[in-house]
Amino acid sequence: MKILVTELMWDDGIETLRQKGYTVDYDMELSRKREELLGLLPAYDAVIVRNETKVDTEFLNAAEKVQVIGRLGVGLDNIDLKGARERNIPVVSARNANxxxxxxxxxxxxxxxxxxxxxxxxxxxxxxxxxxxxxxxxxxxxxxxxxxxxxxxxxxxxxxxxxxxxxxxxxxxxxxxxxxxxxxxxxxxxxxxxxxxxxxxxxxxxxxxxxxxxxxxxxxxxxxxxxxxxxxxxxxxxxxxxxxxxxxxxxxxxxxxxxxxxxxxxxxxxxxxxxxxxxSPHIAGLTVEAQSRTAMLIAEEVDRVLHVGQSLCVVN
Missing domain, CATH: 3.40.50.720 (NAD(P)-binding Rossmann-like Domain)
Incomplete structure (x- = not known):
């Protein structure tokens, strides 16, 4: 299975996913390259984002195979939760990690x-x-x-x-x-x-x-x-x-x-x-410890959804 990470994610979370057997493609600037992102989405089973990636109707329509969206953080205003729910795509957030x-x-x-x-x-x-x-x-x-x-x-x-x-x-x-x-x-x-x-x-x-x-x-x-x-x-x-x-x-x-x-x-x-x-540049939750906890939590919960179909951190 393939996972696309579109924004900053700490290395230990990415490495955890790779150790579990996933192919992880990571581009921390991809949220700012909209056309490229939309072109890549159809090939992935899961996508992990932060707050800059706009998960809107256009995004969701392109995400043909996506089974879960991971949010590296807790804010959800950049994600169309209703649209994801209508497509049966669970969204998991890093609840309390930062x-x-x-x-x-x-x-x-x-x-x-x-x-x-x-x-x-x-x-x-x-x-x-x-x-x-x-x-x-x-x-x-x-x-x-x-x-x-x-x-x-x-x-x-x-x-x-x-x-x-x-x-x-x-x-x-x-x-x-x-x-x-x-x-x-x-x-x-x-x-x-x-x-x-x-x-x-x-x-x-x-x-x-x-x-x-x-x-x-x-x-x-x-x-x-x-x-x-x-x-x-x-x-x-x-x-x-x-x-x-x-x-x-x-x-x-x-x-x-x-x-x-x-x-x-x-x-x-x-x-x-x-x-x-x-x-300050949106860094309140960006300590080294919080980055690691957030990355690890989302890695584990995305894997849980892909293999078990459930997560304690689903928000929609």
């Missing part, structure tokens, strides 16, 4: 905002000694608001609690006795209260019609002027133009964005012009 890495990214963002060591280092190297300028603040007793309370938010909450932070959360799909509330002591609030009372706001919801531009200029005006917004979920949940305007007007302090509406960042993006906004 959750710890994303949680640590959120903590790193909050620590960077409260103690900007890189900026202090640069200033010292210029011959300065501005102790007052770089007087930071503690995370202890600050309030972290979690928009979405899934597994990643759960892990963020546990770490934030260890720093002495107050953690509140909004998620209409989480009940009062679910583990994320009971095991971490998150206080459930409505979105309006969360946005008004948080010192940091971290986004952990999928991009849907209901969450697109969920964070916008209207509700930014209700936030504290020292708040930081952290988005490691999906671009489009935070309205980027509104965010740039709010930070520039000093209505809020800034943001840490690991995801954007259009990736890579566009040269005319207003985000690039605002000093208080920190950008």
């Amino acid at each position: 959750a710890t890495s994303v949680a640590e990214y959120v903590m790193a963002a909050m620590l960077d905002a409260s103690r900007p060591l890189q900026a202090a280092d640069a200033d010292v190297r210029e011959g300065n000694w501005n102790r007052k300028l770089f007087t930071g603040y503690e995370l202890n007793n600050r309030t972290l608001g979690l928009v979405g309370m899934g597994e990643i938010a759960h892990r963020v909450a546990k770490r934030a609690k260890a720093f002495g932070m107050n953690v509140i959360g909004f998620d209409p799909f989480v009940a009062p006795f679910d583990h994320v509330v009971q095991e971490t002591g998150i206080k459930q609030v409505d979105l309006e209260e969360l946005l008004k009372t948080s010192d940091f706001i971290s986004v952990h919801v999928p991009l849907t019609n209901g969450t697109r531009h969920l964070i916008n200029r209207d509700n930014m005006r209700s936030m504290k002027n020292h708040v930081y917004i952290i988005n490691s979920a999906r671009g489009g949940i935070v309205h980027e133009g509104d965010l740039a305007a709010a930070v520039e007007a000093k209505e809020i302090a800034g943001a840490y964005l690991d995801v954007l509406e259009k990736e890579p960042v566009q040269i005319d993006s207003p985000l690039l012009k605002v000093e208080g906004i920190r950008l």
Whole structure:
């Protein structure tokens, strides 16, 4: 059987598939070579993608032999799940494989905002000694608001609690006795209260019609002027133009964005012009450990579907 990998996949996952007897063709840039990809698809029994490969009607029609699609990650907005289901093609995701890495990214963002060591280092190297300028603040007793309370938010909450932070959360799909509330002591609030009372706001919801531009200029005006917004979920949940305007007007302090509406960042993006906004290239879940876990999990689950027809990680 033949498996096509269209984006970055760690070597141990590819080697696992080859040891199981599969022919694996790997081109980490194939997601950006659409016509070539569509021409290759008919020859493969399985395809493994990340977030850049558009698994749409055209893709699915070309994937004549494909029995399973593996997603190296958990976001599914690039995959037509309904279309895959209609064609009886299961989609398996790397459920929770990078959750710890994303949680640590959120903590790193909050620590960077409260103690900007890189900026202090640069200033010292210029011959300065501005102790007052770089007087930071503690995370202890600050309030972290979690928009979405899934597994990643759960892990963020546990770490934030260890720093002495107050953690509140909004998620209409989480009940009062679910583990994320009971095991971490998150206080459930409505979105309006969360946005008004948080010192940091971290986004952990999928991009849907209901969450697109969920964070916008209207509700930014209700936030504290020292708040930081952290988005490691999906671009489009935070309205980027509104965010740039709010930070520039000093209505809020800034943001840490690991995801954007259009990736890579566009040269005319207003985000690039605002000093208080920190950008990273969709790397929150891309630690060495998470890459390995993700690759191994998808390799095992794709093999399981091909040989057994079942997987615990099927999402459609």
